[in-house]
Amino acid sequence: MRIEALNENSSIVYLGDEISDDVSARVGRALAIVRQSLGPLLTDLVPSYTSLLLYYDPDRIDHEQLHQYLVELLDDDAADLQESVSSALLEVPVYYGEEVALDLQALSEFAGLAPDEVISIHSDSPYRVYAIGFAPGFAYLGKVDQRIAMPRMQKPRLRVPAGSVAIADSQTAVYPAATPGGWRIIGRTPMQMIDWESDSLTQIEVGAEIRFRPIGRQEYLDLGGQLDEDVANEL
Structure with missing residues (x-):
């Protein structure tokens, strides 16, 4: 120290x-x-x-x-x-469907793996929260299995939907709110990641661990998840 x-x-x-x-x-x-x-x-x-x-x-x-x-x-x-901040893992449900996984196919081709293999690898292991920044509640998680590590986009999107689960190089993250971003989007969670009552503005602290749990389309919707057409109708 x-x-x-x-x-x-x-x-x-x-x-x-x-x-x-x-x-x-x-x-x-x-x-x-x-x-x-x-x-x-x-x-x-x-x-x-x-x-x-x-x-x-x-x-x-x-x-x-x-x-x-x-x-x-x-x-x-x-x-x-x-020791870890908490012995309990935070489970984050993720829908990896093609409606929301904007870059899953591109990442699959880059990795030489089927989309289901990418999903399995991404959700197989827990991730440590390395840092929180960029935007309120944005947690940098690592490390991603090198088989599915992919560089970020050269031209960022102007709007990445809230809840988007993404990969950039050896890290993964969840966009807690709609913001510009260049990470590779492979799914979306219905879980609210911002906690305005906490000091870190997120449900997780640096040093904690999370695990992604694949869910189907109906469970995603039942948990309050939105698809892009639903978001567009609210604007």
Whole structure:
């Protein structure tokens, strides 16, 4: 662990040197510990792939005091930091139907696999939340099996529907809201990924794990999922 001051009201804690499940779990655990223990002294917490950025109130604490608190909280708890934020997986239902899987065929051809094989590989293993960013609730998940890893589009779409499940290189993600984006869309979830009541604005924290569960068209609709024609009728 390495702690550095950035300016008079922020410091960064480095918890590893490479992107991995272990480091991501450490970041998630550190996030929970720091939020619980130092929350009133902080104005913001920003977890990333290997670090935790802290913004604090300089009228209540300075860098040296913060540094000492962090050493006591995190260094002595090094073994515990290897644990996941939660032992439970968050299950995300996904409809991989052709109406919503805009790039599934292209990815299948790129990988030399049948669409069903791509779906099976994508939903076979859990994914770790490496970072949250780009847009509120957008969680970067990894790592994708190299057999289905595909570079993002050279020309992004102007609008990716909310709930779209996508792949870019070795990461996968769910678009929590309709935004521009260049990831390869292979399905859609009816699950609401944004949680406006949480600090991270998402139902999952950095370091947690999720698993995608394939569902059929009717279950997708029964769970509140929308198809593109339904979205268009609302506009």
